[in-house]
Amino acid sequence: MSPVNDDVMVFVVLAAGLRPVMAPVSPRDGNIDIRVVPESTWRSVGAVLTTNVYGMPDDADELRTRCDRMGIPLLEDAAHAIGTTVGDRPIGTFGKAAAFSLGKHAGATGGGFLALEDPADRKALEHLRDELLAPRQLHRDLAYALRPLARAAVQRLHLVRPVWRVMRTLGLLERERFRMELQERHLREAAGRSPDLGAFDRWVRVDLHGYRREHGRLLRRTLRRRMSGLDTDLSRRREGTRLLGGTVWAAAGVRSAVGDRGVPPLFRVPLMVRDRDKLVARLERCGVVIGYLYDPPLDDFAGPEFVEPSPAPEAARWFAAHALPVDPLLARRMMRLLQREAPQPADPFPGPALRDQSPRV
Ligand SMILES: Cc1ncc(COP(=O)(O)O)c(C=O)c1O
Numbered sequence: 001m002s003p004v005n006d007d008v009m010v011f012v013v014l015a016a017g018l019r020p021v022m023a024p025v026s027p028r029d030g031n032i033d034i035r036v037v038p039e040s041t042w043r044s045v046g047a048v049l050t051t052n053v054y055g056m057p058d059d060a061d062e063l064r065t066r067c068d069r070m071g072i073p074l075l076e077d078a079a080h081a082i083g084t085t086v087g088d089r090p091i092g093t094f095g096k097a098a099a100f101s102l103g104k105h106a107g108a109t110g111g112g113f114l115a116l117e118d119p120a121d122r123k124a125l126e127h128l129r130d131e132l133l134a135p136r137q138l139h140r141d142l143a144y145a146l147r148p149l150a151r152a153a154v155q156r157l158h159l160v161r162p163v164w165r166v167m168r169t170l171g172l173l174e175r176e177r178f179r180m181e182l183q184e185r186h187l188r189e190a191a192g193r194s195p196d197l198g199a200f201d202r203w204v205r206v207d208l209h210g211y212r213r214e215h216g217r218l219l220r221r222t223l224r225r226r227m228s229g230l231d232t233d234l235s236r237r238r239e240g241t242r243l244l245g246g247t248v249w250a251a252a253g254v255r256s257a258v259g260d261r262g263v264p265p266l267f268r269v270p271l272m273v274r275d276r277d278k279l280v281a282r283l284e285r286c287g288v289v290i291g292y293l294y295d296p297p298l299d300d301f302a303g304p305e306f307v308e309p310s311p312a313p314e315a316a317r318w319f320a321a322h323a324l325p326v327d328p329l330l331a332r333r334m335m336r337l338l339q340r341e342a343p344q345p346a347d348p349f350p351g352p353a354l355r356d357q358s359p360r361v
Helices: 007-015 039-044 060-070 119-132 138-156 160-169 184-193 198-204 217-228 230-245 252-259 276-285 298-302 314-322 328-341
Strands: 074-077 097-101 112-116 269-272 323-326
Touching: 007 184, 007 198, 007 298, 039 060, 060 074, 112 119, 138 160, 138 217, 160 276, 184 198, 217 230, 230 252, 230 269, 230 328, 269 314, 269 328, 276 323, 276 328, 314 323, 323 328
Parallel strands: 074 097
Antiparallel strands: 097 112, 269 323
């Protein structure tokens, strides 16, 4: 798996009783760089997990070919990548299974779906899901159904900054900076009990405490309504990606994707800037809170006791330190702010020239 990833993902892998093995990534887009993965790593892993970080596609075709050769499954994390394609083929159709998140593109507050290669696996997975879920609760359903409306109201009333500051003051935000606290002692204990999702609850529930709660009718209806707006959401994302992807700051992978025929409907557009953290602070003062910052990479965050470090960590560190993930739905406002703030583009990654790495999309 890529170390440029949400911290919850490392805890999910640990909860499954597995050891997360970090892959080298491409500085073009932050996804696994298959050309730099050593043979010894290929021989040591039991599965490959993609990220499709911010909606930019992994080399899914190549990864699948390689996984088939090794006799191991490819699993696709498509949380950021509803609507992303490689050629004409959607992300989510390359692996044995793919997980999609409705909390991202559809603007819902949780929920998701699995896409399976073999329909015969469905029954067993439904059974596992039912074993893991806690019974539904009406008041939680109501809270989850109302949350996207509350979020939209806060944005429309320009209350993002005060609300965010109040939440921080009240200790309601679970990440001090971009990563949650590792809680090493507790993690060591939990690792001794894995596989066991419950043992990892304190980490896995971050951002979504009700993640194991079964959805009731009200929430399902809300999710269905939000999903019906998905095509409009994706076209707006393509527009925003086209605008931001044409700027000097856009990550190399995004720039070439935008130059191609089909612009991807990115979840976030990674812009590579020199003093990223200072810019994040300045944007906060303007009421724009930037999320989904995966810095430091997961191997630096969790350490070798819990994860297998990448054999070539530099590109992940560079990408994680410079990426500013901008919501393409806010592209016009962000373009005005970026023109005013005029951040310096990040110095190029001091590895092999980016132009030597062929575009993926
Ligand atoms: C790359 C990635 N994968 C998976 C997830 C989990 O998504 P969800 O909690 O909606 O299932 C996230 C959440 O932010 C993510 O960023």
